[in-house]
Amino acid sequence: MQRIPSLLRRLLPTLLLAAAAAAPGLARAAYPEQPIKMVVAYAAGGGTDIIARVMAPYIGKYLGPGASIVVINRPGAGGGIGFAEVANAPPDGYTIGFINTPNVLTIPIERKAPFTWQSFDLLGNVIDDPGNFSVHADSPVKNLAELVAYAKANPGAVSYGTTGIGSDDHLAAMMFERAAGVKLTHVPFKGAAEVHNAIASKQIYMASMNIGEALQYQKGGTPLRHLGQMSASRTNLAPGVPTFSEQGYRIVMASLRGIAAPKGLPPAVREQLVNAVQKAAADPEFQAKAAGYFAPLRYLPPAKYEAELREAEMGFRQMWKEMPWGENK
Structure with a gap:
């Protein structure tokens, strides 16, 4: 009978290490365990803010029972304050946000910024206005x-x-x-x-x-x-x-409004978020509510969204050379 406690004592360090190694995986499997912050880089009442508040419950719905998303506004610097907050947050899936073109592309072109569009894990575009x-x-x-x-x-x-x-x-x-x-x-x-x-x-x-x-x-x-x-x-x-x-004026300009997270999400968390955004965008009830606010929906999965951002950035860099914008322009 004395051998069992002795065996347990010898195995205890190994069991503790195994439990510690498993803990991160268990945490990811339980995601989300706390409310998710959705950052809007503009003031309340604007187009991005409204669609964020309309869409947030549907993203939560498709993340699973008990998931909740809290929309917060971080206006200022043409969107730069809010974009930076998302880009620099821990990549744990508990901070996401809307990024808007062209601002997310033009701010790093015109001045030093703590982000570029490559600072984000793209979850899907929602609006093309x-x-x-x-x-x-x-x-x-x-x-x-x-x-x-x-x-x-x-x-x-x-x-x-x-x-x-x-x-x-x-x-x-x-x-x-x-x-x-x-x-x-x-x-x-x-x-x-x-x-x-x-x-x-x-x-x-x-x-x-x-x-x-x-x-x-x-x-x-x-x-x-x-x-x-x-x-x-x-x-x-x-x-x-x-x-x-x-x-008579050949001017074509629009704002893509998509959802992103800090770069480096755990793959399982990223997959959950991408799927939730896609399902929310396709939800007929969400689409009907968005139509009531004249929100022009255009869902793009991450790969297509990335391709559009990459192409648009090239265009704005060329525009900066020909017609720079700024405080005194």
Whole structure:
């Protein structure tokens, strides 16, 4: 009888080591064991914030029973603050966030940044929202030709709001200035909700914002007139709004809004998150709710999402050489 305790004593160190080695695997198998933080790099009430809050419960649903996702806003620096928070978080699956183009691509081009798009594990793209110019319905301007005429007659009087320097809204306006030979006055904000408030109160003359966001604010009661959408052809969201190309300006610009995590997720956790995002994006109930907010869905799996980011980055690097943007541009 004395041999059993002696044997256990000899085996105890081995058993403890085996248990310690198994513990990380057991933790991964139980993922998620705590709430997941979803970072939105823009202010509450904007297009990214709204789709994040609509989608978060569905991602949680497909992660499994008890999974919860908490949306937090980290606005500022054109999205740079929020993107950096996601990129620099522990790669354990408990911090994810939306990354927006072009900002996630243009910020590291224009200045030193603590991230590039390669700093993330891509989980899937969700939104593809074309750019657009909107004025208050009281404005006499009804199309791009009239906007150009007004801007030429009143140099610098056309102020326009965007979600920040280097955003798709800002770059599109710069391209328009160059193509039309006009000078506009840029007023950057921390998010689309602030741009909306400024155009609603006539603090700015024009809002450069995505068409889905503009339609949502219009539905909410803000009297807006949309001058043109920056898609290759008219979208189903706004079939009555002509494209820039139709009006003589070959400007195509949109914002991809996808979900990412810090680089280096455990493979099993990454697979769970990718699958949950894909299933959430395909959920009919989620799609119906997104349509109610004029959110133009376009799911891309990680590999295709990566290919689009890589190609877009090359284009923006070329644009930086030809037409650099920045505080004084």
